[in-house]
Amino acid sequence: MGAVSLVVLLGCCLLFVPIIAWSSDATLNDDVLGLIVFKANLRDPRDSLSSWNEDDSNPCKWVGVKCDNRTNRVTELNLEGLYLSGKIGRGLLQLRSLRMLSLSRNNFSGGISPDLLLIATLQSLDLSQNNLSGAVPDAFFAQCRSVRSVSLAGNRLSGEIPLSLSSCSKIASLNLSSNQFGGAIHSDVWFLNGLRSLDLSFNFFSGEIPAGIDKLYNLRTMSLRSNRLVGSLPANLGSCSQLNSVDLGQNLLSGELPESTRNLSACASLRLDRNSLTGGIPYWVGEMRALETLDLSSNQFAGAFPDSIGELQQLKELNISANALNGTLPESLSRCKALLDVDFGGNNFTGELPRWLFELGLRRASISGNKFTGSILIPTPVTTPSLLALDLSSNAFSGEIPVELGSLHSLQLLNLSRNSISGSIPGSLGELNGVEILDLSGNQLNGSIPPEIGRAASLTSLWLEKNSLTGEIPNQIAACASLSTLMLSQNNLIGSIPESFVNLTHLQTVDLSRNRLNGSLPKWLRRLPQLLSFNISDNLLSGEVPGGNFFAAIPLSSLSGNPSLCGSVLNRSCPPVLPKPIVLNPNSSSTSVAFSSSSDLRHNKIILSISALVAIAAAALIALGVVAITVLNFRVRSSGRSHSAASFLVPPDDSSTRSPATNPNSGRLVMFSGDVPDFSAGTHAVLNKDCELGRGGFGAVYKTLLRDGRPVAIKKLTVSSLVKSQSDFEVEVKKLGKLRHPNIVTMEGYYWTPSLQLLIYEFVAGGSLHRRLHDAAAGVLSWQQRFDIILGMAKGLAHLHHLNIIHYNLKSSNVLVDPFSGEAKIGDCGLAKLLPMLDRYVLSSKIQSALGYMAPEFACPTVKVNEKCDVYGFGVLVLEVVTGKKPVEYQEDDVVVLCDLVRAALEEGRVEESVDPRLMGDFPSDEAVPVVKLGLICTSQVPSNRPDMGDVVTILELIRCPQEASSPREDLS
Structure with a gap:
């Protein structure tokens, strides 16, 4: 028997042992038994149900539980918002006196159990805002008996509404909103004549609204918003005379407003926006005196806006934008004293800006996209102290x-x-x-x-x-x-x-x-x-x-x-900054040098000013320097000695570096290939600011070309005062120069003087991983590219550790991406070893940009820094690649640490939500979830719990090819 199967068997045995013991106790409370069995199937990351103790004689003091004072039987169970997850088990069927059950705002998963409504006393069931999925069993509603309220909103339920719903004759509230229900709405729904609230919004219902809505004479609120309903509004909509709120917005409805709508005298909210309704806005809309919200926006209404709108004294929100209405805004609107928000935008209204816009005490007002003219006149004194938004755009105001x-x-x-x-x-x-x-x-x-x-x-x-x-x-x-x-x-x-x-x-x-x-x-x-x-x-x-x-x-x-x-x-290239040019006076018979001016030309005189003498001296020194450098370069090339080639590497503006022109033996240039580089861009361009690629904790990086056209990257170290002696420096660098791996940036050579050290690397044109992840202009990496990058980093790091080389400074800006192969290449390998000692103060001051990647043991002076520090940084990189988020993000009043964010998502059972949303769900969850878990394992606070990089490579290869082996993969699933 495998290890995994044995654990499962032991878990099952432990689960049933207390149940057997309880069954022998005659005084056992069935409610305690049912709730403990229910809890056994849950994950409780915040230990919210810690008060649930099987040794209690009754559960009446447990969190979320209410009991009947006389019988001590559970009547209410409210576990709303406790971050619970798992399946909704059958243990709840033991609660024979339960009247109210609310498990909303958790992360319960799986399907809807057909047995939940078997509790004969149940009146209210709320499973909203969870992660339930699949179709609702037809038998579910067949058992509803005394149930008066059911909410399954905010899940991922699909399929059609079960026909058995018509059995729920006592149901007063039904909320199936924000799911994936589809198909037609059956007319059987209208037989629920006790229904007072119906919410089927934000689903995929299609077809026409069925006839028979007039049977719902108790209906108070109805929302069918954001579906795919077609056809006209129900002709007998006004027969539901007690309707207080109607929301049919965001559908495909057409036709005119039915005449019966005027009978909705109790209606306070009428939302019909984002449909294709036509005709005019009828005059009788002024008869709906209870209206507080009227939204007819984004339809095809035409004609004038009726003057009767002024009769709606309770109206607070009016939106008729994005139609084809014309004429002037009715002056009667000034009588709507309760108005707060108005939007008349996107029509063909004309005239001048109405005064009442600033006299009604509005919060928001928009007349954008019309044909208003004239000046913007604001009556004084201003009486709109609460106005939050004013949009007068896209008109003809002058x-x-x-x-x-x-x-x-x-x-x-x-x-x-x-x-x-x-x-x-x-x-x-x-x-x-x-x-x-x-x-x-x-x-x-x-x-x-x-x-x-x-x-x-x-x-x-x-x-x-x-x-x-x-x-x-x-x-x-x-x-x-x-x-x-x-x-x-x-x-x-x-x-x-x-x-x-x-x-x-x-x-x-x-x-x-x-x-x-x-x-x-x-x-x-x-x-x-x-x-x-x-x-x-x-x-x-x-x-x-x-x-x-x-x-x-x-x-x-x-x-x-x-x-x-x-x-x-x-x-x-930027032009060099040169002294003021010196020219010869063309009108002078002398060969002396001077500045030309208009007076020179008029009087034919040579004027040698002090500044001219200084310029002449400077020019002479420059010329002498050029001659000296030319002679030295000639000697260098004729000698063929490798260290003298370093003259090409000395930045002309670096005052801290002695020129090899004056001391040809001051520097040593070594190329591991044996070739002496000849830089096509010339001496000045090698470390010119124009060629700078970026700066990091150890120095600036420049790009230049060799004579054969091959580009190289040159890192100028800025830790010169801390670098070891030349012999120690060369030992470490030559060790790094031997690194040859497809996932490691190759070091091709180095240059040494006591005050200047340069490292020569291969040039990777694709840029850094940081740019590819966080720069919008770089495009979005696919899941395949991200997985390849993670695997490449793992292989490169494993190779370093195999050679006893610790990176110390792993972060996304030190990982380059080859634009042709897509391979990740780790740079800056082992540079911290160039320092005289691996001092934490030095590291913290030189690698500040690695915040979020550094292992916690860096803060402890007694803990040895080893390969596990790199594993931690790799784990952070994995999470950064998968989520597209930075390791540490600073918000307005909070600091968000990526590891903590993803770990919380895992504990709450929503790890897939942490994957970069730019992938639009286009990733295999059977790869993404194990990779995220691997990243979290690598970022364990305890170094010994982090895997070796060789094992990480193996795990990643098994995640990609699970058919080769399954056991290690099961640990991460």
Whole structure:
């Protein structure tokens, strides 16, 4: 017998031992027995049912249990929201006096048991918001007897509604919403004449609404929202005279409003939005005096809006947007004193802006997408202190922006875009300290952006594009610390990008294109952590485009139209900074050198100023240096000695490095292939800022080309003062140079001086795993690609550990992805060993970017750092690849650690939900779930519980090919 089978058998025996003992006890409470059996089938991650003790004589003091005071029999069981999971077992059938059962908001799975309604006393059953699936057995409703309320909402139940539902003659509330039920709605439902509430919304029901709804004379609320129902509304809908709420929105219904609807005198909410209803809005709608909500949006209603709407004194929400209505808005709306939200957008209404829009005390008002004209006039004093959103966009308003808008202090959204508004932006808009979205785009505004806009401290989106704004971008915008979207394109703005923008750490989308901005791009732009889009095309900007981070993948179209921009991103070298040019005076008979000027030409004189003498001396030194370097290079090539080739590697602007031109023996260059590199880009380009690929904990990385066209990556170590002696350095580097594995970045050589160390690697064009996972422009990795990357990392790490090499700095930015094979290649292997000692302080200060990947034992000075630290980092990488989330994410008031997030999802039985949602469910769960579990095992807090990387490779191969062996896979399933 296998080990797994033996465990199961022992578990079964242990489960039945107490049941046998209980059966011999004459005083045993059946309710205790039933609840303990029910609990045995559950997973209780928060130990919510710890008070359930089988030794108790009755369960009346247990969590979620209520009893009859006289008999001590259980009458109510409410376990709502306790994070329980598992199957709903038959133990509950022992509760012979149970009247109310609620298991909602948990994670129960499996199908609906046909026996649940066999409890003769049961009146209310709530299984909503779980993970139940499959069809509802026909026998389920056949036993409903005295049941008055059933809710199965928010599960994954499918199939048709069982015909046995008609047996539930006493049922008053039926909620099957938010499932996957389909097929037609049977007319048998209308025979439940005791029904007061019916909710079948958010399913896949199709066909027409069956006739016979008039039989539900007790019906109060009905929702068939978001299905696939066709045909017309029931002609006798108004016969359900007690209907208080009707929601038939988001279907495919057509035809006109039936005349009988006017009889719904008690109806407070009528929602028919997002259908294809036609005709006009009838005048009799004003007779439905109890209406508080009327939503007829997104249909095909035409004609004028009836004046009778003013009779609806209780109306709070009115939405008739996205129809074909025309004419003017009825003045009678000013009598609807209870109105809070109105939306007239997307019609053909004409006329001027109604005054009552600012006099009714509205919260939200939209007339967007109509044909309103005239100026925006706001009556004073302003009487709309509670207005949260005002949308007047896409009309034909003219005139200036009224300064009175600044008095609407509660505004969170103000949209005046796509009109013909002119004049300047009033500084009073800065008084809107609660506004989050301000959109003035697509108008004829001029003047400068008022600096007062910085007082709108809550601003998250500022849209001012497509106007005629002038002047500079005010520094004060940086005071809007929550700003994420800044759209200033297609104006006449000048000046530079304000340095103060470095404080806008929430910026995601910026468009400054088609202006006349000048100056250089600030280097701090690449440090903005959430930047997704940055368009500066068609300006007058110059200088170097920052390399790395966001700018490593910026579309070239976002930089076009700036001919003076340069840098590696544009594949355009920046011109060197040279002294002021020295020219000969063409009118001078002398051969002396001087600066030419207009006075020189007029008087034919040579003027030798002090600055000219300095320039001449500088030019002479430069010429002497060039001659010296040329001679030395000639000697280098003629000698053929490998270490002298290092002159090509010395950065010209590195003041800390002695030039090999003056000391040819100061450096040592070694290539493991035996070849001496000849860099086609020349000495200057080897470590030029234009060629920088990025920076990490140990130094910056540059790209350059050899003469044969082969690219290489060069890492300039920034830990020079901590690096070992030359002999120790070379021992470690040569050890790393022998590493040859498809999943490890190959080191091809190194360069040494006491103050400068360079490592030469193969160049991997695909970029880092971090970019592929977290940069939207990089596309979405498929599950197949993700699995290959995880397996490749595991193989590379296993190879390192086999050679007794510990990585120490494993993270997604140190894993490169080959663009051709899709293979993962681990970089920066073993660099921490180049330090004089493996000191935790040194590591914590040099590998700060590894936050979230570092094993917990790094914080304990007495625990030895070994291969298990790499296993921990690998486990975090697995979870990062599967979920698409970063190891640590900082939210507004919380810090989310990926390991904890996924572990909680596993405990709650929803591990599949943690897979990257961008995969849209396109992944095999029989691979994804075991891989997630493997990642969690690798991130165990106890190092000895983490597997070796060789075992990890084996497990991953078995997950992909389960037919080769099944036992190890069962442990992760």
